[in-house]
Amino acid sequence: MGPAEDLFFTVYKLPIYSPWLLVSYSSTTTFYVSKSYLIMDVEYDVIVLGTGLKECILSGLLSVDGLKVLHMDRNDYYGGESSSLNLVQLWKRFRGDNKPPEQLGSSKEYNVDMIPKFMMANGALVRVLIHTDVTKYLNFKAVDGSFVYNKSKIYKVPATDVEALKSPLMGLFEKRRARKFFIYVQDYEDNDPKSHEGLDLTKVKARDIISKYGLDDNTVDFIGHALALHIDDSYLDEPALDFIKRMKLYAESLARFEGGSPYIYPLYGLGELPQAFARLSAVYGGTYMLNKPECKVEFDANGKAFGVTSEGETAKCKKVVCDPSYLPDKVKKVGKVARAICIMSHPIPETSESHSVQVILPQKQLGRKSDMYLFCCSYTHNVAPKGKYIAFVSTEAETDQPEAELKPGIELLGPVDEIFYEIYDRYEPINNHDEDHCFISEASFLSFLYYYVSYDGTTHFESTVQDVLAMYSKITGKVLDLSVDLSAASAAAEE
Amino acid sequence: MATTGNNNLNAKLVLLGDMGAGKSSLVLRFVKGQFLEFQESTIGAAFFSQTLAVNDATVKFEIWDTAGQERYHSLAPMYYRGAAAAIIVYDITSTESFTRAKKWVQELQKQGNPSMVMAFAGNKADLEEKRKVTAEEARLYAEENGLFFMETSAKNATNVNDVFYEIARRLPRAQPSQNPAGMVLVDRPADRSQAAKCCS
Numbered sequence: 001m002g003p004a005e006d007l008f009f010t011v012y013k014l015p016i017y018s019p020w021l022l023v024s025y026s027s028t029t030t031f032y033v034s035k036s037y038l039i040m041d042v043e044y045d046v047i048v049l050g051t052g053l054k055e056c057i058l059s060g061l062l063s064v065d066g067l068k069v070l071h072m073d074r075n076d077y078y079g080g081e082s083s084s085l086n087l088v089q090l091w092k093r094f095r096g097d098n099k100p101p102e103q104l105g106s107s108k109e110y111n112v113d114m115i116p117k118f119m120m121a122n123g124a125l126v127r128v129l130i131h132t133d134v135t136k137y138l139n140f141k142a143v144d145g146s147f148v149y150n151k152s153k154i155y156k157v158p159a160t161d162v163e164a165l166k167s168p169l170m171g172l173f174e175k176r177r178a179r180k181f182f183i184y185v186q187d188y189e190d191n192d193p194k195s196h197e198g199l200d201l202t203k204v205k206a207r208d209i210i211s212k213y214g215l216d217d218n219t220v221d222f223i224g225h226a227l228a229l230h231i232d233d234s235y236l237d238e239p240a241l242d243f244i245k246r247m248k249l250y251a252e253s254l255a256r257f258e259g260g261s262p263y264i265y266p267l268y269g270l271g272e273l274p275q276a277f278a279r280l281s282a283v284y285g286g287t288y289m290l291n292k293p294e295c296k297v298e299f300d301a302n303g304k305a306f307g308v309t310s311e312g313e314t315a316k317c318k319k320v321v322c323d324p325s326y327l328p329d330k331v332k333k334v335g336k337v338a339r340a341i342c343i344m345s346h347p348i349p350e351t352s353e354s355h356s357v358q359v360i361l362p363q364k365q366l367g368r369k370s371d372m373y374l375f376c377c378s379y380t381h382n383v384a385p386k387g388k389y390i391a392f393v394s395t396e397a398e399t400d401q402p403e404a405e406l407k408p409g410i411e412l413l414g415p416v417d418e419i420f421y422e423i424y425d426r427y428e429p430i431n432n433h434d435e436d437h438c439f440i441s442e443a444s445f446l447s448f449l450y451y452y453v454s455y456d457g458t459t460h461f462e463s464t465v466q467d468v469l470a471m472y473s474k475i476t477g478k479v480l481d482l483s484v485d486l487s488a489a490s491a492a493a494e495e
Numbered sequence: 496m497a498t499t500g501n502n503n504l505n506a507k508l509v510l511l512g513d514m515g516a517g518k519s520s521l522v523l524r525f526v527k528g529q530f531l532e533f534q535e536s537t538i539g540a541a542f543f544s545q546t547l548a549v550n551d552a553t554v555k556f557e558i559w560d561t562a563g564q565e566r567y568h569s570l571a572p573m574y575y576r577g578a579a580a581a582i583i584v585y586d587i588t589s590t591e592s593f594t595r596a597k598k599w600v601q602e603l604q605k606q607g608n609p610s611m612v613m614a615f616a617g618n619k620a621d622l623e624e625k626r627k628v629t630a631e632e633a634r635l636y637a638e639e640n641g642l643f644f645m646e647t648s649a650k651n652a653t654n655v656n657d658v659f660y661e662i663a664r665r666l667p668r669a670q671p672s673q674n675p676a677g678m679v680l681v682d683r684p685a686d687r688s689q690a691a692k693c694c695s
Contacts, residue, residue: 078571130680136542137573139677257678267677268576275571282562283542288569 044070046475047308047315049295049322052080053270054441056277057468058321058475060132063284065476070315071281072308076291078278080323084111084271084383090341094420104343104417105385111269112341112383116375116392117464118143118263118358121253124465126264127482137276139267141381142259145354148226149361150218154350154412157226157360159251159262161186174216178223181213185247201241209240223247225362225371231396232363232370265356267382295326297438305437319475321439330431330440338402338423339394340409342416347389348376349414355380355389361409370396372409391416397423439471502552506666507577509559511599512584513592514566517618520649521584522558525659530650547663554663556580575606580613580662585633587617587646588625593633600640612665613642614658620646621653 045067048059055071056078063069077083085093087100087107100107119125121142129135146157150169158167161182165175187195199209210220224230228246235243253262266272282288292310297320300306307316324331351357359374366372372395379386393409402421410419429440472480510518523529526543543558559578564570581603585596596615603613615637617628630646637644643661647654 078569126680135680139679141677268573272573275573278571279562279564279573282564285563287566288564289567290569 042068042316044068044315044317046070046319046321047072047317049073049297049308049320049326050080051075051078051274051278051290052323052441053082053274053277054464054468054471055080055321055323056274056281057128057465058439058441058471059286060134060277060280060284061128061468061472061480062321062475063281063286064132065478066284067476069281069286070289070308070317071278071286072289072292072295072310074291074293074295078290079271079274080325082113082115082270082274084113084269086110086112090420094341094422101418105388109379109385110383110388110390111271112390113270113377113392115270116377116390116394117270118261118265118375120249121256121259121262121264122249123253124469124482128465128468128480131480131482132277132280134276134280137279138272140264141267141356142257143261143263143265143356143358144259145351145357146226146254146261146263147351147357147359148222149359149365149412150222151365154348154359155222156260156352157222159227159254169222170219174219177214178219181210181215181223182251184213185244186251188244188248199240201244202239204240205237206240206243207236209244210236221362221364226360229360260352260354261358263358265377265381269377269381269383297322297327299436303436319437319439321441321471321475323441324427324429327431327438327440330429330436330438331427332430333425334428335426336397336423337394337426338397338399338405339392339421340402340406341420341422342391342393342410342413343384343418344376344389344391344413344416345387346414347378348374348391348412350412351376359412366408368395369398372406374409374412388417433474439475441471442467504552504554504663504666504668506554506556506579506663507559508556508580508582508662509574509578510561510582510584511565511596511603512582512616513586513595514563516584516586516589516592516596517647517649518582518584519560521582521616521618521647521655521658522560524649524652524655526558528652530652545659547659549660549663552663552668554666556659556663572606575603578607578611579666581607581611582614582616582658582662583642584616584618585628586619587628587630587633588619588622590627593617593628597636600642604640610667612662613640614662615642615644616654616658617644617646618649621648621650 046062046069048055048069048071051071051073059069059071073080087104087110088098090110090112091097091100129138147154148157155167155169158164158169161179164170164178164182167175170178184197189195201209215223224233224235224243227250228235228243229250230246250262257264278288294310296309297305298307298309298314305317305320307314308320347353347355348357348359351359354376355378357376361372361374363369363371372393375392376389377383378389384390391413393406393413395406395409397405399405400423402423406421428442431438431440433439469480472478510522512518520530522543523531526545542560544555545558546553546555559574561570561574564574583596583599583603586592600613603611615633617630617633634644643665645654645658645661647658649655
């Protein structure tokens with residue numbers, strides 16, 4: 001290539017407070033280069049665009065691996081669509097003005113997630129947090145309750161053999177059958193064939209193991225959707241292993257923090273997570289630039305990404321990681337999500353006064369094709385002022401009328417102070433990263449506000465993390481081993 | 496927020512100021528008693544803890560360094576969240592760093608909590624011959640804005656420990672915790688979770 005590449009440069013480290021770097025080549029010539037100039041001038045291993053949760057986790061993992069990372073966002077705040085908004089930001093977005101009603105309290109005390117999700121206490125995201133030591137930047141609290149909607153009523157989700165016997169969800173004989181099934185699941189260990197009871201779960205279908213225990217449809221409905229967290233019924237015809245593992249994850253997560261649910265949630269909202277991973281990336285040398293307009297990915301003649309241009313400067317890189325909003329030509333729409341965000345002054349009725357709770361409404365209970373989720377969180381997680389609750393209702397949209405579609409969920413909330421409706425599209429990458437060196441997180445596109453969203457409609461983090469881990473492997477050719485950390489994970493109360 | 500228990504305080508302390516003012520050097524001097532002439536950007540360590548005993552209590556500082564995120568003004572709100580104290584650092588040989596330090600004070604007043612203890616540190620006091628910012632000018636600014644002021648030198652250790660001790664003395668003692676604190680996930684087996692596991 002050009003002669004410049006043949007020159008041998010040595011960069012001398014000057015004191016950190018120097019804005020200059022001393023560079024020499026051919027041992028006779030030295031000159032100073034502005035550090036800020038070099039920010040755009042060096043070649044990065046990876047440029048990450050967008051500071052959503054997935055992008056920030058990846059940025060952190062890649063920086064820790066020693067890769068040179070530049071991370072940019074067109075917004076002047078972290079989190080993209082996974083940020084948490086204060087009241088003024090919420091009003092700006094949904095009501096087009098800056099004046100939320102005074103009786104709702106201080107704007108600053110609100111941290112309203114745009115993509116609310118609880119984390120499985122024993123799940124993959126917790127493993128990533130512990131693996132990377134990002135936990136030290138975050139405070140979590142257990143979620144009070146996990147409920148399921150059944151025949152127009154809300155019930156606590158029974159997750160163990162003992163709870164099954166107590167649950168009013170089932171009749172007397174069904175309870176005993178469910179108890180036996182729960183014991184089978186609790187005892188099942190991959191490497192202990194005795195616990196398999198002669199069944200090869202990689203071959204036996206979920207449907208068949210359910211009929212072996214004689215469970216009725218009602219029981220299967222809450223186990224499949226509220227415990228195994230399947231979003232539809234297609235799992236019934238898949239090998240049962242995944243179904244059993246999901247049930248085990250739920251039960252083990254429930255046992256971890258002795259809360260009323262298997263979920264945990266960060267104080268101040270989910271928007272803390274991308275910030276924490278961004279800090280991890282920065283601590284390991286990642287460079288952060290917010291408020292960078294455009295962020296146009298540049299491609300060479302072969303269609304391979306070689307850099308990103310913003311404000312007339314092009315930073316070069318080997319690979320680009322981004323959410324779909326930065327490469328709209330390389331994604332396709334795969335669905336849409338309807339959601340309602342509500343501010344309330346009471347907990348969701350019939351949830352034992354839980355200050356944080358998830359209620360799953362299985363598809364069949366509503367005559368739908370996909371489940372609906374209620375999520376509620378409050379001042380106890382520092383996401384609202386004292387006495388206020390934030391509730392969400394969301395589902396994979398089957399119509400264009402979120403208000404009508406979400407009605408069964410909204411009706412369970414009781415009176416609300418304020419309610420906002422939204423429909424957004426979900427997108428998936430269609431590019432070939434071997435050719436274009438672009439790695440796009442699976443995401444969604446908000447149809448009318450020109451916003452993108454990086455999550456599917458489900459309410460826990462497992463799918464988010466799977467996508468991140470798959471992207472990590474594609475980018476680095478390595479597998480992130482998180483298995484060791486799981487059994488060691490626990491929590492310490494802050495002094 | 497500073498949290499208390501038996502006269503033991505936990506206090507998050509954040510450092511602010513421009514790149515090159517000597518934030519990391521101050522922390523390294525305080526925590527490890529070290530000074531490196533050619534301190535590179537702190538990689539892999541931007542979180543320190545150090546415990547100080549003052550008259551009536553022990554104060555455990557959790558010190559957050561900027562990790563370079565101040566360079567393009569991309570510090571996250573999380574950085575300020577819950578901070579009980581802040582040290583705003585400038586370089587006495589650079590008027591620009593002094594001007595920018597005042598901007599950081601404004602940012603803190605906007606983002607931080609009102610009861611935060613703020614220290615204004617004019618660092619590199621050993622470079623007297625290159626001084627551009629007078630101590631009087633800085634002291635006046637600090638007084639007007641409710642900060643306490645000291646000139647420091649991470650290089651020869653002047654006033655470094657003093658800044659941290661003064662913060663420890665000024666931290667409010669019995670802080671009513673507005674909420675039960677959350678939990679920090681740690682990498683350590685917990686006995687109770689194992690006990691809770693055997694449920695049949």
